[in-house]
Amino acid sequence: MNTKNIEIVVAPREPHYVGDGFRVHNFIPSGYRLDMERMDPFILLDYNSPFYFPPTDKPRGVSVHPHRGFETVTIAYQGKVAHHDSSGNSGVIGVGDVQWMTAASGILHKEYHEEKFSKEGGYFQMAQLWVNLPAKYKMSAPKYQGITNSQINKYQLEDNKGLIEVIAGNYKNVAGAASTFSPVNMLNARIEEGGKAGFSFPAAYNTALLVVAGEINVNGTQTVAENHFVLFENEGEDFNIEATKKSIVLILSGEPLNEPIAAQGPFVMNTREEIAQAIKDYNLGKFGYLEE
DSSP, rough: OBBEEEEEEEOOHHHHHHHTTEEEEESSSSSSTTTTTHHTTTTEEEEEEEEEOOOSSSEEEEEEEEEEEEEEEEEEEEEEEEEEEEEEEEEOOOOOOEEEEEOOOOOEEEEEOOOOHHHOOOEEEEEEEEEEEEEGTTSOOOOOEOOGGGSSSEEEEEGOOEEEEESSSEEEEEEOOSSSSSSSEEEEEEOOOTTEEEEEOOOSSSEEEEEEEEEEEEETTTTTTTTTTTEHHHOOOHEEEEEEEEEEEEEEEOOOOOOOOOOTEEEEESSSHHHHHHHHHTTTTTEEEEEE
């Protein structure tokens, strides 16, 4: 086995709010060794660890805002989110579901706690990623993939010790549910205590994991606690995890695009000139219209 070793384990930073409905720990981009270039194509990771939101008649969330040049991926672990965008797409994702929105040439969208969930209150737990787009696709047409858990192909681990949900990419010849513009692997490993799973990705791919629930041991050498993030070295291909408690682990591995990154707020392009054009196009109403 050509082992892929841990480069760094990152504890969750103090949470902050995105809008009033997402209380998140930001892991990407953040400071030392977790900037956009190091983690490309994963250029943002915000994680809303389990948090109780009390009942309300006014759904919490994020009001209308633009994006251009990348994709947003929201993975629901607890709670429900409603999505609307200026391309006419809308949907609700609940426990185990995934929303994969390609902003590409430009889109307006809003995300709120689903109405019934808002009125009843409850625990809310989500991960949101931004996945960078290759330059040649940054100005392609926006699209939306609402993926229910039943649509996600799964690999059963030995001895019924859990399963791997293949959101994107491939795991042991099980294909991912989402279509992607560059090689991206995104997996949910749901593992019972004592269960083990092995993973193999090209050495050059940027590879990481987030312990969403429980506790794991990586490569038999390091225990990683809940809410902690692991970045692997760009050497070796194979690693394994063992659940020392019943666990959920988000696994990420993608081929870096190795293209210039120019980022400003909700726009991620390749040059500052393209950022200026994105701002101009947004101000001219070229991203469409979406009611607040």
